[in-house]
Amino acid sequence: MATPHLVQYQGSKRNIASEISSYFPKRINRLIEPFCGTAAVSILAAKQNKVGKFILNDINKPLVEMLELCVKQPEVLYRQYEEIWNGQFVEGTNNIDYFYKMREKFNQESEPALMLFMLARVVKGAVRYNNNGQMNQSCDKRRNGTRPELIRNNAIQISNLLNNRTEFYNLDYREMLLKAQPGDLVYMDPPYQGTSNTSDNRYYQGVDYEELVNALKLLNDKNVDFIISYDGMTGEKKHGKDLPDYLELTHIFINSGKSAQSTLLGKKEITYESLYLSKNLKCVYENRAEQLKLII
Template sequence: MAKIPHLVQYQGSKRNLAPEIIRYFPDKINRIIEPFAGTCAVTILSAYEKKGDKFIVNDINQPLIELMRECVNNPERLYQSYKKIWEGQFLNGEDNNTYFYKMREQFNAGDHEPAKMLFLLARVVKGAIRYNSQGMMNQSCDKRRFGTKPDVIFENAIRISELLKGKIEFYSLDYKEIFEIAKSGDLVYLDPPYQGTSNRKNPRDNRYIQGVDFDEFVDSLYKLSCKGVNYIVSYDGKTGDKSIGKLLPDELGLTHLYINAGPSAQATLNGKNEITYESLYVSKGLVRKSDRYQQLCFKFA
């Protein structure tokens, strides 16, 4: 079986967990909506598995959403532009790390060309974009590698375009505006910035261009429920015996499950062998009896 295409490594992407997440998608879906789309891992897998044929993706990080728009609508142009930028790091005897910082400086000055965003994502440490308090990208480059080769970008971009072109709408709005678009019959998958990454006193976190307030998010989910829209939320979780963040309230009527996200990188660095479980909150109408049984087994194991 062919590998599921993905454009670039991106910290926080649900690419590895997407097969478990889409298990809870209903058989009949009007539109699949991702208000916090990132690099669209769940949308791409949903299209590959024919879970839907109409998609709405949104991310408040506009350069990121423009990158995905270019990938879907103009994959060959994205490839050619990326190839030119990628090859530039080996020309004129310039140190390739210095070249990265020159590209980052141009991006922060307002040059948000999709291929430039892609190059920066391909070269930052752990695929993890970081921002300072002024919203400027400030993550360092990974000195051990040169970024994804253009031919790999080309292959994946073409395949993503084949899956999604003509079936997808792109937005860069506040997530609450996307909630207004959702209707009964749609399926909304939410992967917001996790708790501890933002609050009212510090709305910007270096991991995200903009954070999400917990109470506002809960209120917005209530409104989505009142509209009769089914949704699934990836949100925090637990590592070992340590819970991360507040649970979403029972009053939302969601079923709370856990997905094994693998060994905790931080615990491994500290010499511990602990597994991270990510919370998955699912509209109850989407959960089968067998899934509820698995939930109980996990809870009381």
């Protein structure tokens, strides 16, 4: 059975989550995601029975509240979403105008089901915010958003995987990392370099490179294992600076498929996601490399 996902979300690691989880240590007390997004990695880890407890955090409060309602009360989220989704088909309603009406309502109320509807209908599942923190992404005019029945099916599956063993937070990632202890695994997927300015409207909040490096050093000092997805390369073009050598990380690249942007430009280039493993996970990487050699 396929791993459930609630809704489209730009930047989700759903397509490479199985590759990421292959570098998990055998014993994990808690999986902590400080930049959880739609929690693709945690959902897969729960499905694979690799982890028993989870902490999901994101600075985007409506996103976390949407996930929490999905996990704790999936039927409530489904019914609320269904009512909003059906509203665009009421006789005499223009579904594009309806989207912008719901976006305005979301910017006033930020309810979980409205967040879900926004993600289901915005272009590429990509949330955008203005300088006042209000969503300003455009509507995808080609589609009506995920059908409620599919939302319900996936929400129930996600709830079955994560309910009663997940904590939810809306904190700065540095505050969340203070909660990490030896035996935990922290998986991080921060906004990438070049999209991380605090004024960049592609993200609710950016992440400073030096602050991130200092946070990773503190995890090393606490002997907390971590994995971080951070930039990568398209074709031969590298994105951003590597994380510094003194962190003693193992740096690998994961093939994430053809670059959509390059395809639009008539090029055939592959995108590779950078994945960094903390120093204690080097043995996991080496063991997996040996296994792959045996398969080949």
